Amino acid sequence: MRSCIGWRRLLFLTPLVFIVLHLLSVSELHRDASRDDLPNKRNKKFDHLVIGPAAGQGLPNRLQCQGTKALNKTHLPSSNLSYKGDSVAFVTVFTVYNTSLDSHPDGRSVNLIKVGNASYSKTERSMAILNVFINFIQKSMPQSNVIILTDPASDLSIRRNRVTVMPIKGEYSRDKLMLQRIRSYITFLEMKLEEHSKRQEHITNYIFSDSDISVVDDLGQIFYKYPNFHLALTFRNNKDQPLNSGFIAIRGTPDGILRAKNFLQEVLRAYTSKYMTASRMLGDQLALTWVVKSNPSFDGKRFTKPEPFLDEIAGASVLFLPCAKYNWTPPEGAGQFHGMPLDVKVVHFKGSRKRLMLESWNFFNSTSNISDMLCLILKSGRTKYDF
Template identity: 55%
Template sequence: MGICRGRKRPPLLLLLVLFLSLPLFLSVSRLYQNPPIQVELERSRPKKSDHLILGPAAGQGLPNRLQCQGLKAINKLHSLKSDQDIQIGDKVSFVIVYTIYNNSYGSHSARMDDKLSDIATVGSNFYNKFERSMAILNVFIDFIQVSMPNSNVILLTDPSSKFTMRRSQATTLAIPGDYSRGNLMLQRIKSYIVDGCVEPGEAFVGNWELTSFCSSACFLLLKIEAFLETQIQEHPKSSKSSSHYIFTDSDIAVVDDLRHIFHKYPDFHVGLTFRNNKNQPLNSGFIAVRGTPDGLHKAKFFLEEVANTYSSKFMQASRMLGDQLALAWVVKSHLLSSVKKFNRHEAFSGELNGVSVLFLPCAVYNWTPPEGAGQFHGMPLDVQVVHFKGSRKRLMLEAWNFYNSTSNLPSMLCLILKSGRTKYDF
């Protein structure tokens, strides 16, 4: 006689195993949705602000530092120019390198395809990546016109450049070369020391993708040679006056008249800015060249050695920092005694293979607001140039907007000082 039995219940042990395994299944599911590398990148990615953030002004109470009360400067800046400098006939031209990789930068379809994350807002203006770089370039020229209204900007660019922006203070020098990202830093040096051509009276033609700002420093170095060779050929030997040159990045604000450099230090051929940094004591974002025939020849000779050193020793850093490593190597090879002076704040000179090199402190001629944590002793009262490296470019646009509305330079510097430690979204 058969016995009817009900459905067997799962053993209690099996239920317990399933219960304990559930967290493991959930963890695996999360891993598939967010791979470990992606999760780690999200955790390590620094958070950047999309608006101006004011904090305490560093350096308060320290001598020879800008003192601020809110956004008002309560002590006077020390201008380094003299009455003699103001009356001089020599001019100073600023030279930068500018290129872009996105050929559809200005098209309607390109603007429509911009990701929302790539759009930045500064004040009432909206910028995509290209528009941000153009805004930075415009502000660069604006600051020069305020501090040195008789100076002009010379743009070294790829001959295939098709993008125009007209400014009466800027002209174009088209120089052939390899403008690829991997060669950008080296090309900058070569463009300074190789032959080029410029159409008289040609309007400014400029382009530069924002993401290449980090590489731009080295790009500038490869380009000085071309420019200097052109100036050597065209320099009128009978002329008593000179047009001196300062090769810079475009993310700087000139806040005082820099002509005094060429009169206060009358014997140098090349001027470099230094800082107390063991591996990168020299910054290529500011290079002064005396515009005399001798100065042009000596500067070309010096930068040729830097370019050769770059090519033979530092191409592994071709996308970033290679130019600064090459500059430091050349200087240390010929002028080792200068290394001990990099921890000071006074200008000094040295002779390198017949080239007189002037070393100027970054604290004055290439001051950068510290970003994030770290030691920060404020802004020197005699600051001449502010360099908005990295994500500080938002701060550069904000600073110009503030100055444009107030016409108060010291207060604008207080804005920079109180905002310089924030990581912005540029």
């Protein structure tokens, strides 16, 4: 009898269970639909600066900000004194692509982006970024030269003091630009070796960099402070991509140039044999990491601590410098979620941060205060902009 009563209760409750589950599923469906209707804030891009909280508040040795006013200074007066040793030249690869896409058939410009009081087409934006790159170098290191390696077919015209445009033959298409960059670096170093062999050249140290970086302090001291390296790379605490190729320092002695050239040739071989599927992006960084980690004695755990260290890699003495100081990126890269170090030397405006680079220069022009400008960068660094 008890068994029959139990079955009757089960039969009575079963429809109720199905009704409840159905109502819950419909409710969840409506909730998901309403989520889809909401704007995706993570992917939304802005056409203006959006100031947010500054990471690193209260942490020692980090920039502290109140609005866009710095509460502590990033550079002591002594650190702004130019290093009096060998000269330094910055080398970057830059080319101009088809500008016809910037204009409508009737001659009107299309896809204009406004930054401050200026409006830019796609090509004009690239040139503006290149000019700001030069501006920061000439402000922080006024005795330095800038060398732009470019496609001979590129219509690149830039007339500025201490700036040289150097055409180097190669494949500069968008899909092969990162690969060509390494080849252009190698060709440049071969040219410098040949110059040294013909006559005694004055020593010039080189910093190969992306053109979307801002140098905010004198980098010549690297070559004085660390006298035993041939080339220097920047690293971050990232398991898959610990090295960033946007900053490579090379000692300008014949031995330093030769060993750096040979090292980059190893990177090029790894690139072309292993990472051509990533030729548009990241291939150079993956190849760089492969060459470094292929050294049997190399300890990858050293990437977890933001402290400089030396190692022998592929016949060269390689200095590893922390990105947190020499290649700080908002908001990517190691260290940024802990704020901006007070002794930051280089800010790298990767990806969609190009607007922030232009805006930061405009802000610096209006304030002449590097610390306040860095507050602007720090507090704007987590927003996606339009280019």
